[in-house]
Amino acid sequence: MTQTSLLATAPAASSTPGQPPVAAADPIIKSLGITMRYPNGVLALENATLDIPRGELVTLLGPSGCGKTTLLKIIAGLITPTSGEIRVNDKTVYGPGPDRAFVFQDFALMPWATVLRNVAFGLELRGTPRAEREASARHYIREVGLAGFEDKYPNELSGGMRQRAGLARALTVDADVLLMDEPFSAIDEQMRRKLQEDLLSLLRVEKKTVIFVTHSIEEAVYLSDEIVLLTRHPGKVVKTIRPGLDRNASPDEIRRDQRYLDAVDDIWSQLKQYLA
Numbered sequence: 108m109t110q111t112s113l114l115a116t117a118p119a120a121s122s123t124p125g126q127p128p129v130a131a132a133d134p135i136i137k138s139l140g141i142t143m144r145y146p147n148g149v150l151a152l153e154n155a156t157l158d159i160p161r162g163e164l165v166t167l168l169g170p171s172g173c174g175k176t177t178l179l180k181i182i183a184g185l186i187t188p189t190s191g192e193i194r195v196n197d198k199t200v201y202g203p204g205p206d207r208a209f210v211f212q213d214f215a216l217m218p219w220a221t222v223l224r225n226v227a228f229g230l231e232l233r234g235t236p237r238a239e240r241e242a243s244a245r246h247y248i249r250e251v252g253l254a255g256f257e258d259k260y261p262n263e264l265s266g267g268m269r270q271r272a273g274l275a276r277a278l279t280v281d282a283d284v285l286l287m288d289e290p291f292s293a294i295d296e297q298m299r300r301k302l303q304e305d306l307l308s309l310l311r312v313e314k315k316t317v318i319f320v321t322h323s324i325e326e327a328v329y330l331s332d333e334i335v336l337l338t339r340h341p342g343k344v345v346k347t348i349r350p351g352l353d354r355n356a357s358p359d360e361i362r363r364d365q366r367y368l369d370a371v372d373d374i375w376s377q378l379k380q381y382l383a
């Protein structure tokens with residue numbers, strides 16, 4: 108499978124706090140000075156300011172506890188920050204909205220419902236008539252490679268298949284932005300690579316903006332147009348990196364590309380300074 112042009116290829120570049128940031132041409136999301144202190148006193152995020160370019164895949168990368176999930180949930184509108192503001196399409200976020208769909212790490216499928224019902228569930232909540240929502244669900248079930256499994260229950264699926272069902276459910280509600288919280292972390296390495304390739308292929312068709320959380324430097328570099336590095340105690344954005352990989356290359360060529368290897372090394376040397 109070749110990787111073609113969903114994700115605009117950009118020259119390798121980066122920005123660091125303290126230097127003038129290069130503004131995204133058309134940010135769909137702006138995080139403006141987000142600080143989050145949980146009621147137990149933990150300062151999970153401090154002054155997180157960043158732009159998410161429209162139609163790109165942006166990864167939040169950093170060590171455990173640096174606030175990646177917290178930032179994703181704040182963007183989703185699932186939790187309210189202590190201070191700061193999220194703007195989506197220039198509108199302030201006050202809660203969840205149809206413009207954003209969350210893909211959970213643990214798939215969050217309803218065990219008592221079939222794949223078809225699970226995938227159609229977001230539309231069911233919106234009151235979409237059954238025939239219409241099932242037609243849409245069947246379309247996305249095919250797109251994610253699960254055709255033939257419509258009538259199965261989650262416990263009849265592998266972890267990779269459950270994650271595909273979770274992705275199909277997020278696509279079915281037709282949100283502009285997919286928020287993916289470590290979606291592949293519970294899946295074995297071979298299947299994980301396949302899901303990564305399939306996600307990029309899917310995004311070439313679907314043209315979504317994706318914010319993707321991972322611990323994996325390799326996964327971040329392989330998937331991303333832009334990588335936002337966070338460090339912890341408190342969680343802070345320290346740098347953004349654009350790997351600038353050739354998206355027309357095959358997955359194997361990408362992983363052997365010097366720019367891929369350099370970006371992995373660069374990120375590792377940045378992050379290891381912050382590890383205890």
Ligand SMILES: Nc1ncnc2c1ncn2[C@@H]1O[C@H](COP(=O)(O)OP(=O)(O)OP(=O)(O)O)[C@@H](O)[C@H]1O
Nearest residue numbers: 145146147149151170171172173174175176177178
């Ligand atoms: N509901 C909560 N109440 C109190 N503290 C919390 C809560 N959720 C997260 N935290 C704390 O906030 C900090 C950031 O957590 P968060 O889950 O956002 O980090 P993360 O980078 O996503 O971590 P991981 O990679 O391990 O999932 C951590 O110190 C965590 O213990």
